[in-house]
Amino acid sequence: MKHxxxxxxxxxxxxxxxxxxxxxGGGVFSAAPSGASTKTFVIADTSSVQxxxxxxxxxxxxxxxxGLIYQPLVQMSPQLxxxxxxxxxxxxxxxxxxxNLQLRHGVRFDNGTLFTSRDAVASLKRxxxxxxxxxxxxxxxxxxxxxxxxxxxxxxxLSHRDASVLEGLTTLNMAMMPASAIxxxxxxxxxxxxxxxxxxxxxxxxSFTMVANPHYWGGKVKLPSVKxxxxxxxxxxxxxxxxxxxxxxxxxxxxxxxxxxxSIKISKALSLSYRVLQMQDNQPNSPLDNVNNRLAIECxxxxxxxxxxxxxxxxxxxxxxxxxPFASRPVSAIxxxxxxxxxxxxxxxxxxxxxxxxTAMTSxxxxxxxxxxxTTLQAQLAQVGITMTINNLDSNSYIQDWxxxxxxxxxxxxxxxPNPYVMYDRYFGAGADLKVPAGYVNPTIQKLLAAGDLAxxxxxxxxxxxxxxxxxxxxxxxxxxxxAYNFExxxxxxxxxxxxxxxxxxxxxxxxxxxx
Amino acid sequence: xxxxxxxxxxSMLTTLFGVLVVVFVILRLLPGNAVxxxxxxxxxxxSRAQLQAIDKFYGxxxxxxxxxxxxxxxxxxxxxxxxLSSRExxxxxxxxxxxVTLELAVxxxxxxxxxxxxxxxxxxxHPDRWQDDVGQGLAVFGLSVPSFVIGTVLITYLxxxxxxxxxxxxxxxxxxxxxxxxxxxxxxxxxxxxxxxAAIMRTTRAAVLEIxxxxxxxTARGKGMSQIAYVWRHLxxxxxxxxxxxxxIQFGYLLGGAVIVEDIFVLPGIxxxxxxxxxxxxxxxxxxxxxIFAAGFxxxxxxxxxxxxxxxxxxxxx
Numbered sequence: 001m002k003h004x005x006x007x008x009x010x011x012x013x014x015x016x017x018x019x020x021x022x023x024x025g026g027g028v029f030s031a032a033p034s035g036a037s038t039k040t041f042v043i044a045d046t047s048s049v050q051x052x053x054x055x056x057x058x059x060x061x062x063x064x065x066x067g068l069i070y071q072p073l074v075q076m077s078p079q080l081x082x083x084x085x086x087x088x089x090x091x092x093x094x095x096x097x098x099x100n101l102q103l104r105h106g107v108r109f110d111n112g113t114l115f116t117s118r119d120a121v122a123s124l125k126r127x128x129x130x131x132x133x134x135x136x137x138x139x140x141x142x143x144x145x146x147x148x149x150x151x152x153x154x155x156x157x158l159s160h161r162d163a164s165v166l167e168g169l170t171t172l173n174m175a176m177m178p179a180s181a182i183x184x185x186x187x188x189x190x191x192x193x194x195x196x197x198x199x200x201x202x203x204x205x206x207s208f209t210m211v212a213n214p215h216y217w218g219g220k221v222k223l224p225s226v227k228x229x230x231x232x233x234x235x236x237x238x239x240x241x242x243x244x245x246x247x248x249x250x251x252x253x254x255x256x257x258x259x260x261x262x263s264i265k266i267s268k269a270l271s272l273s274y275r276v277l278q279m280q281d282n283q284p285n286s287p288l289d290n291v292n293n294r295l296a297i298e299c300x301x302x303x304x305x306x307x308x309x310x311x312x313x314x315x316x317x318x319x320x321x322x323x324x325p326f327a328s329r330p331v332s333a334i335x336x337x338x339x340x341x342x343x344x345x346x347x348x349x350x351x352x353x354x355x356x357x358x359t360a361m362t363s364x365x366x367x368x369x370x371x372x373x374x375t376t377l378q379a380q381l382a383q384v385g386i387t388m389t390i391n392n393l394d395s396n397s398y399i400q401d402w403x404x405x406x407x408x409x410x411x412x413x414x415x416x417x418p419n420p421y422v423m424y425d426r427y428f429g430a431g432a433d434l435k436v437p438a439g440y441v442n443p444t445i446q447k448l449l450a451a452g453d454l455a456x457x458x459x460x461x462x463x464x465x466x467x468x469x470x471x472x473x474x475x476x477x478x479x480x481x482x483x484a485y486n487f488e489x490x491x492x493x494x495x496x497x498x499x500x501x502x503x504x505x506x507x508x509x510x511x512x513x514x515x516x
Numbered sequence: 517x518x519x520x521x522x523x524x525x526x527s528m529l530t531t532l533f534g535v536l537v538v539v540f541v542i543l544r545l546l547p548g549n550a551v552x553x554x555x556x557x558x559x560x561x562x563s564r565a566q567l568q569a570i571d572k573f574y575g576x577x578x579x580x581x582x583x584x585x586x587x588x589x590x591x592x593x594x595x596x597x598x599x600l601s602s603r604e605x606x607x608x609x610x611x612x613x614x615x616v617t618l619e620l621a622v623x624x625x626x627x628x629x630x631x632x633x634x635x636x637x638x639x640x641x642h643p644d645r646w647q648d649d650v651g652q653g654l655a656v657f658g659l660s661v662p663s664f665v666i667g668t669v670l671i672t673y674l675x676x677x678x679x680x681x682x683x684x685x686x687x688x689x690x691x692x693x694x695x696x697x698x699x700x701x702x703x704x705x706x707x708x709x710x711x712x713x714a715a716i717m718r719t720t721r722a723a724v725l726e727i728x729x730x731x732x733x734x735t736a737r738g739k740g741m742s743q744i745a746y747v748w749r750h751l752x753x754x755x756x757x758x759x760x761x762x763x764x765i766q767f768g769y770l771l772g773g774a775v776i777v778e779d780i781f782v783l784p785g786i787x788x789x790x791x792x793x794x795x796x797x798x799x800x801x802x803x804x805x806x807x808i809f810a811a812g813f814x815x816x817x818x819x820x821x822x823x824x825x826x827x828x829x830x831x832x833x834x
Contacts, residue, residue, distance in 0.1 A: 044684070048792070050554070050601055058558045130565035133573075135558040137566070188603070204602035204609070205792045206784045207686060229686060232779040232788070236684070239671040240782075243681035261676070365795075366556075395556075396548025396797060403552070403560045412557075426561065434560045 040209075041223045041515070043507070044237045045250040048230040049208040052199070053188040054175035055127050055134045060503055061250070063172050065208050065228050067504035068511075069110075070175035070193035073101055073120065074166060078269070078500040080324040080418040082166055086115065086176050086194060096161040096456070099143075103152040108215045109178045110191075110198045117148040122179035124156075138433060139168030139422060164453055167419040172504040196221045196511035206230055222514040226507075238489070247494055247515070251487040253368060254312035263492050268314070268485040269499035272417070274322045275373065277301075277360065277479040278410045280439030286408050287358055292350035294476035299335035299343035300384045301377060307482050310372035315484040320472045322483040323501060324418030326462060328469035331480065343384045355385025360409035362390060363398035367413045373481065374411050405436040415503075416483075420465045421453040428477070440477045524821070528814050535810040536803070540584055543799050550574040550600040553797035574600050587803065597800035599793075606804045609789060614808065617778070617785035619690060619697075621770055623705035628712025628770075629763060635713070636720025637752065643725065651717055658714025663773045667707040667780040674703070683781045704781040708773050712766040719762040723755035756827050764820035768813045
């Protein structure tokens, strides 16, 4: 009887093992089960490509994906310097009121037509047209006319001097597209650009596939095709990398990155963005309308500890301008590091020696580390008697309240630019689009920003933007926290890829990447 | 015979209409709309003219009753609308996602029933012995550990130890590559089946234990009936009504669980479509998917009600 029972158990175990072995690759656990394509370079991201019209994209992944298909006239290099792209050179004339751009010869769109000044003018006119609803249109809002100047040159005439127009042209929202595609309205359905890859297929919410552009003007592309797939959890992306079914994973959570085995390569770059505690100066009955209370918060902030707790150390303290030639150094004019004695002095000056209370909103859905940052700062502020209540919201509630300025303070991840005018004119400039969520209106900062935009030499620009950084931190307009790393985790056989801080150029290195 | 059927159909349609109204109202109560969901904080950068253009594009300006009746009218004509984010017809999105979820649901139910009925029967036949303890332990595990924990642990383990994660390759249809498809669906189905199996196991065990103590059951054993015939004809068939009822209830929970498990295992099913659409405030998709979930639940439970007349002849005369 016992023998019979043992043999029955053995049979069951053998069957289960056989089934498991068969399911996991025909008896042997295989790295890539049948059906895996060895030619397609697969990238996984927690997000999905949401729009394929480059003029209206706002999602990071949309910028990254379409940045392989479309190109603007000028681009931001990984070193954050403006360099040629489809425009080979540019000159300012008429006392800075006219920008002349020479276009690259011999560039073809995916539909086979040559790129000319007609396409460039049509693309820029489409970007600024109200019905397109291009969120970057205001960056070149000072341009009053776009004119063809021969087949390979265009001329932009400005209403007033505005050096930041060139920065405005680097965004993918100003991508070049065929005039014929604009005329027949096919852009929103079938991307058609000049970049290293051509559009192949799009399954909304699931995948976005591109193939190498055989006519790419920048040289032969080694990867035959690239597919971006959506894997909603970073843990699952890590699993797919370990399984060898994807070649690259976009990761933001340092805890997931640190759990990867050593065989997975990591390329990291500080992102062109910054984390900040936005404080509203103009809310009724809010203690944050007192500059000394805000300065107390700034001085009680220990940025390095926030980075250590919320990001496992994967970031660096940041001031108003996180990266580039005009980066804020030191990060604050008042308290670059935590200074509790100074914080208490500011509280006393504000008439609140025992501290005060305020509420800050966060959204883990928009920034997965947001609540963790808030919790650490909450403990730091408590050291000087400041009570910060955390209100964690879903993404849409947060956005709604943020746009309406219905908050005392908000933890935010804001996009950055090497040019401080592009970054802050929208918040603090004279005609700022985002002055309501910015919550701070002051004629001095408006003048400082306008003066910086008029500066033409590097030395004058550095001095002007240092004054802006100094003003923003010495008035504790907001409490700037840090700049975080973005990670590209790669399979061991991926060669030639380096991460870039520029969003639309994040995957640009794929043009020269290959698999060993 | 016809009247109860008509009554049941009317009740189904009333429930579905109720679901339609509730879902529609709840979605409109949520803060934000398709414009803020699509553009995020960048919506603040748009000029008034740009905002008007984009509001028109997303149909944000229409009144709520206008939106409800135009959607209802389209639904009655078989038109589920167009996705606000991808501009694809909702029927296309649902058409590609629904078979994936159905396959997952069917496989999960099969595995859940096999686990639940199997361990439930064994436990009831050997009460308070090690076989019963194993089943009870599994039931506690299945009921207390959420499916997203089981799923995450399973994929991490399979990927790090066996370098195996077939569903991350991109989903392959059942008729395109049946073997790869089976590999892609098996582990998510197994993850879901623990919860289903646990509930079915407890029901089966309780029902069989009760039947074992009834007079007819003891008489059958006393008369020397064979073990197999006794278990099958007297225990299993009599417990089937309770097992079927619990399976129907579990099917409803299964659809909810599939939403998370599809995300973890990268299956492009209707659950994942629902999550993405809620985040994007893509109302036409959310409304249609919720309606499909509700319809699925109602249809399955109606089928189960009808199945009682087949399983239990006594109900036919009622």
